[in-house]
Amino acid sequence: MADQDLELVQRFQNGDESAFNRLVSRHQHKMFNLAYKMIRNIEDAKDLTQEVFVKAYQGLKNFKGQSSFSTWLYQIALNSAINYSNSKRWKNLVSLFEVKEPTAAWGNPIQEMRQDQMNKTIDNAILSLPPKQRAVFVLRHYEELPYQEIAKMTGRTEGALKANYFQAVKKLQKKLSHLR
Amino acid sequence: MRKCDQYQVKLIDFLKKELSQEEEKDLAGHLSECPTCQFELKKMENLLEALKEEQNVELSPTFWSSFPAQVRERIESQKKRAKGFKPSWVLVPMATAAAIFMAVSLFKVDQQNLAKRMSGPEGTIVWLGGATNLSEFAAEAEEAVKDLDQAVEKEYWQNEDLSILLAELSDEEFNSLEEKVKNLKF
Known part of the structure; x- marks a missing residue:
């Protein structure tokens, strides 16, 4: 996997533009999921995912391969998502006018309504975490990355990350305790 | 940090089976004699269960097949503006x-x-x-x-x-x- 990325990066650095499209295809789902878990809005997450790849394109000529391409891309996505969360631009809009894409086939309307409410409650709980703490939670819980790798991405110590993760979990517990 | 705090930080990794053998054994030993941490563990379990109910967002295959082209378009439009x-x-x-x-x-x-x-x-x-x-x-x-x-x-x-x-x-x-x-x- 990583070797294929490296080969594509080298091809791009040698002038093969099509190699970049391949890199996008290989990582687009992962980057979208990370963006969505961080900002909890489908349209914004789509936009942010595009932005991540535009930035990757701009920086790829200078990519030295000191970390894997995937880690490097995660770093860009994470910083973009944190920054996005910090800006007021989307904060005021969050979830107010969101139109969710249909995600399942026809089903029981009551169950769908319940699911929708459940999703919103979880979205709001996760959005209430401070962006950097949210990032640690998303990387650890959803992406299941080891602390060591998160430490490389964020420049924090593993101890600090563990404490951060714990704090995030405690806050979510409070917010979501009524769900179970 | 209190002794229980040190253990509670590890509870969620314990539930996800991501602790080392040594840490797991140590924590299990503490849990067997600490009702406070047992209660915390139960709350963590409930949280993980609640989060499992979250539905994943799936975008259409059509969206993904045209995604690299959309990125390319954005790159080209930025290049033009930069000139x-x-x-x-x-x-x-x-x-x-x-x-x-x-x-x-x-x-x-x-x-x-x-x-x-x-x-x-x-x-x-x-x-x-x-x-x-x-x-x-x-x-x-x-x-x-x-x-x-x-x-x-x-x-x-x-x-x-x-x-x-x-x-x-x-x-x-x-x-x-x-x-x-x-x-x-x-």
Whole structure:
């Protein structure tokens, strides 16, 4: 996997533009999921995912391969998502006018309504975490990355990350305790 | 840190079976004799169960098949815009002012209020109560963010979104910028 990325990066650095499209295809789902878990809005997450790849394109000529391409891309996505969360631009809009894409086939309307409410409650709980703490939670819980790798991405110590993760979990517990 | 706190930090990794054998054994030993931590463990279990109910977002295959082309289009459109005319005597102060504007907006300045206040006489910027000549403002701002100037000059007009540049900053650089902006005196 990583070797294929490296080969594509080298091809791009040698002038093969099509190699970049391949890199996008290989990582687009992962980057979208990370963006969505961080900002909890489908349209914004789509936009942010595009932005991540535009930035990757701009920086790829200078990519030295000191970390894997995937880690490097995660770093860009994470910083973009944190920054996005910090800006007021989307904060005021969050979830107010969101139109969710249909995600399942026809089903029981009551169950769908319940699911929708459940999703919103979880979205709001996760959005209430401070962006950097949210990032640690998303990387650890959803992406299941080891602390060591998160430490490389964020420049924090593993101890600090563990404490951060714990704090995030405690806050979510409070917010979501009524769900179970 | 209390003894229980040290264990509770590890509870969620315990539930996900991501602790080392040694840590797991140690924690299991503590749990067997600590009702407080047992209760915490139960709460963690409930949280994980609640989070499992969350539905994943699936986008259509059509969206994904055209996604690389959309990215390419955005790249090309930014390249085109980057080719526009930008004399450096306009670029540096403008970029610096933009850096300050974006940075301050990130530090929770009320943007709507700011937008109202910025509508001063031509050539001035009305800022936190007083009108400042734009060139004076730029000179002070330039001093305050001199480390960023070159990067701003290079990147800003290409990206047309300074948030992209700011997102690249490490925590340390970001904090340093934050301090500089906080200490600006107008």
